[in-house]
Amino acid sequence: MIWLTWRQFRPQAAVAAIALAVVAIVAAATGPGIAAAYTSSGLPDCHASCGTDASNFIAGLNRLDLLLYLGSFLLMYLAPALMGIFWGAPLIAREVETGTHRVAWNQSVTRTRWILVKLGLVGLAAMATAGLLSLMVSWWAGPINHAASLSSGQISGLVPRLDAPVFDARGVVPLGYAAFAFALGVTAGVLLRRTLPAMAVTLVAFAVIQLLVPNLVRPHLLPPAHLTAPVDSPIGVNVNAGTGQESIQLARPFAKPGAWVLSDVITTPSGAQLPNVTFTPSGVELTVLPGGCSGAFGPGLTGLRACRSVLAAMHLRQSVTWQPASRFWPLQWLETGLYLVLAAGLGWVSVAQLRRRRAA
Amino acid sequence: MTNATAAVEARGLGKRYGRRWALAGCTLTIPAGQVTGLVGPNGAGKTTLISLATGMLAPTTGTVEVLGGAPASGAGQLARVGYVAQGTPAYAGLSVADHLRLGARLNPRWDAGLARRRIEELGLDLRQKAGKLSGGQRAQLALTLALAKRPELLILDEPIASLDPVARREFLQVLMNAVAEQELSVVMSSHQVADLERVADYLIVLVGSRVRVEGGVEHLLATHHLLTGPRREAASLPASQQVITESHAGRQSTFLVRSSEPVIDPAWTAEEISLEDLVLAYMGPAATGSPGIRTLEARP
16 A cells, blocks of 8 residues: 555655755755855854844845745745645545546555555655755755844844744744645545545635634734833924924834734723824834824923823823744744644544545 | 345445435345346446445445445455446556556455466556556456456446447456456446346346346246237236237237246247347336336337
8 A cells, every 4th residue: 555655646756856856956055155144244143232233144145045035935835735735635536536446445455544544655745845845944044034033123024933924934834734735635635526626625725724823823822921011201202304294202112032023002091002103113103193292392391291291191001912032932833733633633534534425 | 035145235225315316225136156247227226236335335225245244344355356347447647567566565365477467468568557558458457457356256337338349359258267267256237238148147137226137147038038929918928927028010919928938829939039138128117007017019
């Protein structure tokens, strides 16, 4: 049974091997350059206030490296989906479509063993492929991810590794995604019995899950950290030179390097969210000035004092919820575990369905 | 018949798809040690019956036993039954040699010598992909796979329905040789009676999930007579002669009767009937009143 599974899987395995080889060659060709720049930037020895060094390192990367960095997300998002579509969906559906399951099921091997071996071997191959890809990409992009996590703000649009899409494309989660996408494809194939519809369903369902989990599930895999602090005095007042629009800077930016900020709001004592607040790299700003502040910023400090007492009377609070940077690996393992459990559940559905219904 | 080692034993067997019954209340016994032809019109339930007997389907009602065991109930049971499915499927991307290796790996009783000999006799190229084989060659490959497994029972579902006459003859030749060489029970479904006539010892005519007639081919032919004579009513025939079909043209009547005694009435011209005509007579819809009797009223 192992031989037959391998014999049938050989063409797909060859494609995967070629893809892995191409990624390995590209990583080997460009990775050492990035690593050298990282070493010479002084970041490996930096322990505090490394934001400037990090910015310099990122700014020193060439256009190709940045393009490849963006490409790594595409690769890591597509790989599990493709394995679900081209390995999972046809695994059983194509046999049923071409009638070859009648050949397979009438050798001296029970169909339970038949599907378990197919699920196990090709599923492991999918996980191994995703794992190797992630290993290479994580090694290659390691310096960039590290630099991005050192700065409290964003550098050139690069996000810390705890944020999507970096989190989804690094570490061990791609293994879980690959196992899940594969099991999803197999199950769709078993239920629909036709390859093309199963492929389409796999793609859509996987995309939906990949949208929902980072937004709805991942933030709660571990209880997030909370911080609530009073905001009673303006740090400063900004006047837009073009429009003359005034805004009050209420608070400094949330300064936790590498943190994944889930929510950052200004609330009134009733708990309601204060409207007209924007979050800028320099901090939290109130764009519509409360009465007593508007037009109060002439020369001298009397206006500012009046405004300060108005704000103090409002009893505003800043409330931040975040996952600390140190949660990267715990969250990675938890999410991988979640996807593996889902994959196992789908695998069980496939096996049970084949055993019960005995598809004709 | 309560033969514990019947090839196939079905009791009240039924399979429903949604609201439609593909097979309903089918009770039959297919004897072991013979080549049994299963014949019937499209929709009679032949393929459903075979799918249930090979464990490809689970029954909605009733039970079916194959060689005394539940179909496909385990590796041991699977090893005892060979199956050539309708359309003789094969892995299009795998070569002939791959198929033989598949058989060798998945069957403990695999007869590699037999498989190789058959492929040589057929002149098949081992490196040829199954997807590039002709229909006849693919059917032969499927048959080789099923035979080299050394089963006790071989089940074939319309194996040659889509083949040309030459390929059909060759397939049946290989099958007959195998039956002669190996100790093998065979169940083969077909709607081509002529094909079954060449190989079958025993015949079951299945119409609407029911066995319309069954028996040894020789016995069936010996007990059916086509009688032609002056016009008369079916009811006037002796009780020992069961009328299967009747047709009347002008002053002449023709009856197909089943009788274990020889027909000696001098008013009749008695003719032997071909197996094909016999089966066709049973496959027609039963006339009202007397079950199993079909009336053909030819215009004068």
